[in-house]
Amino acid sequence: MNRLRELLPPVMAAVIGFGGWELLLWLTRPDGFVLPPPSEIAGAVAENSTAIQTATKVTGFIVVTGLLAGVLLGVAAALLVTAFRTANETLTPLAVAVNAIPIVALAPIFNAWFGLLSPRSNQAVVVALVFFPIFINTSRGLVDVEPSQIELMESYGASKWRIIREVRIPNAMPFFFTALKLATSLAVIAAIVAEYFGGRQDALGNIITNSAGLTRYADAWAAVLAGSLMGIALYGLAVFLERITMPWYFLGRRT
Amino acid sequence: MTSQPAPAVEIRGVTKVFNPAGANEVLALDNIDLNVAAGDFVTLIGPSGCGKSTLLRLVAALVESTEGNVLVNGKTADQARLDRDYSMVFQRAGLFDWRNVSRNIELPLELMGWKAADRHRRSAEMLELVKLNEFADHHPSELSGGMAQRVAIARAMSFRPALLLMDEPFGALDEMTREHMQNELLRIWSETETTVIFVTHSISEAVFLSTRVVVMSPRPGRIAAVIDNELGTRDDSARDTPQFFANVSAVRKVLRAGEPR
16 A cells, blocks of 8 residues: 555556656647657657667667766775875765866767777766766765764774774765666766767667657657666665665655 | 873873964963873863863863973874874764764774674773663763763773873763762773763762872963862762862862952
8 A cells, every 4th residue: 555655656657657648648749759758659669679679688788788887986086085084085076177178079089999880989978977876975985984984983993994894984875875876877878979970770769869860759759768777776775775775864754 | 901001191281372473362271281190080171161071182182282292101192193093072972863872882893894793892891881781772862961972982982092082071961960970980990991081060079980080271271279188988978088179179169269359
């Protein structure tokens, strides 16, 4: 019964949203390129299901590998910066400077580095975009510890490494997961935009640009839909991981 | 067991300057001498800025003195820290949310490399001592402020240190909980024969708890007086005795004398 009550609002929102969209287009009948109705997009998905499936796998691979590499690099850099002052003084300004570069604008340049049709350049864009929020949030969580908890550990004669393990890392977990949830949708956006400029021709980004170029807008929207579902799935996975790795965080909190 | 009763803490000619030679140089403590005998309950009391917390941190070796020596159990304070001769309790309980109550109490034991079975046995004993047996599996976010502070005391006492350093541990609690915690602390102190150094800014708390009250004055931090505090009985009933009120006035008088006019 409770489960049903939880599910009802999002289902209602979907019904009202898609129904309203369909109805509005049926009433106003704009040109097809403005916005196709959901029924037409569903038709395009069914018609191109194999192409969409392949493209979702190709783009999904780039998103997942890029996300993993970006997260690993971000966490590693955050730990380095926390443990060593020199690392902090050199890495942090560097990371800030790199972040100031509009990363997706680098996609054509990455193509020149890795080859126009190589997925490597797309992965590089994803890694570069994911790295920063993970790095900044995680290092914040590693540093932002209640001072008396550090003094307590020092009073027990605990080493710097033991303090990182016992206090700083658990303290950083909520910060990390906030960044990870952000990074999932960023990774999908980064991969698709990077694909506009190069990489494999059977990826979602290319389906979008090619279909739009051929005025097959429903096909383009079908690929956008696949990208959104991928983003939602990855976000859901991040929420699931957050729940199982730190159950203590959700005690006494109504979420 | 040591044969001769050496003082638990010896503070000799200790001076502490923060930001030496800097623009905001502060003389926090000026030439402090103080001995704490084993089994004593000594409170440090004074207005903010008198250096009472700094003095406690010097004993804990969390701060280094500019001049002078601090000996704990006859060793340098830093050696005593590494040997785990003392334990500390802060104003904020500082429990780790990611550990349940038992595992919070077992933290120092884990750091000392105790076996799991020994740790569990000891944490059960400590929960008994602070009367929180049913809360072993609870997490800190499920505890009230007073309960959290009792867990912090259990954690501090878990490895039976000879010396307990407490920095305004009840400062954030309401009056009722505070008095209850004071009674509990006195009971634990008499049961365990621990030496306690306790920082507070409450006169009644200092008089109720301690065998000696060290009154400090600010800018620079100095010891204004050391008052022997005899109350006869050491339980809740002492709060209403004429002796208690007399000692409260005595401490207040010294504190007032130290105030800048």
